[in-house]
Amino acid sequence: MKITNEFKCTFPAVSTNESLARAALSAFLIPADPTAQELADLRTVISEAVTNAIVHGYRNCSGEVAICLRMLPDRILYIRVSDKGCGIPDIEQAMTPLYTTAPEEERAGLGFAIMQEFTDSLYVRSSAGNGTTLTMRRRLGQIHAEQED
Amino acid sequence: MKITNEFKCTFPAVSTNESLARAALSAFLIPADPTAQELADLRTVISEAVTNAIVHGYRNCSGEVAICLRMLPDRILYIRVSDKGCGIPDIEQAMTPLYTTAPEEERAGLGFAIMQEFTDSLYVRSSAGNGTTLTMRRRLGQIHAEQED
Amino acid sequence: MQIHYDTGKSQLLVLLEGEIDHHSSVMLRAEIDAALYAHMPRTLILDFHQVTFMDSSGIGLIMGRYKILQPLGGEIILQKPSPYISRVLRLAGMERLAQITNSASPEEVAS
């Protein structure tokens, strides 16, 4: 499929980079003129995915997180977040709302629920020991009549 | 040398991504609490380097620009910008202030002068046909006394 | 972040600020719990007026404080969330654990 724009980045799995990931998403998305709601939703989505890579994938140890953002035709935003961490043994269980393997870190077990709610499609590929890749798509609404300021 | 944080990204050589590069730089730099002057200088530096890759490296044709940002010990910011474009045949000449090969695009010939002025070191590696890599370093000032807001 | 304690009402008011994510929630948790254990208030008010972003880490933060207060008969009020933050709160079903209000003080809502 034709890609209108593509931004790929990598950074270490440290929690300060959660805001870096959100900033990159915003900067990539702004030229497409998203609504404030779309921007807020998608910032939340990337934050959940990157946090999971850091907290669960690498269990707060060192590692690298990779993001790929694409703008596809028809204003479809493609988001891919991957880690080379421990992987998810049972994906269905992991996606169950409120299920978390890190209650001691006060994880709510709602990351997947939020990602699913705020995207049109979410696909998880993971294998124990080989890391996890999330692929999500969200179609942005049509651009509104231009406003002069 | 020990790297405190590292952000690598790639994106297509299109002019809308000049602002994306600046946003990525800002997001990477903000946790280090730079002064407004440092942030402005370094946003200008990355903008010059990325613009050169797009305008001169790829001559406004398609190609990929890569950025690597590192925070090194002693608050030294490392910036690397590379393209796989046409390369620079004569680097000394290219770095001469006001020299430009694209006057018809109203380039001022001051990109290198600004990058040199706003960084502590600038190193250019380029070979005709193989692209160009700029490596720059700038040491940030010490953090000021914390202010409560 | 600012924390105010009202002895008369046994009310702890926490004015949250900025972005609440996994990174910031660690520090927020420590500061809120220090005040919580110092005063053991009947009511904890978390004010979201100045919060610009929150993901499920913020939900974990609320649930964690709920688990501390609930056995002691305390309650939580989530005050003045933006529409975006309300969306996340609702998605997480936070209205089952806490009162969500848009006004400055809970009295305004009760009246």
Next chain:
Amino acid sequence: MQIHYDTGKSQLLVLLEGEIDHHSSVMLRAEIDAALYAHMPRTLILDFHQVTFMDSSGIGLIMGRYKILQPLGGEIILQKPSPYISRVLRLAGMERLAQITNSASPEEVAS
């Protein structure tokens, strides 16, 4: 961006806005030149008050307009740049081509 023409003074005032880089300068050049050729003013005032970023593409933009006006005896005034933009203007030696002023109107400086 807004453009105002004052016939009496033969003055074209361009209120620039936002970020001036290679991407935005292409459009800015087209709009400014359309007004420049329509009025052929004696003075072109570029106002930087609302400009939040400018790299050497902005210098190219100024130099290009200088090359149009200068043979006709016209002049350029660069008005109200922020400290960061002043720094780039000075580095580029723009004070040799144009008057740089911090006040709202050139009259204020002359008086």
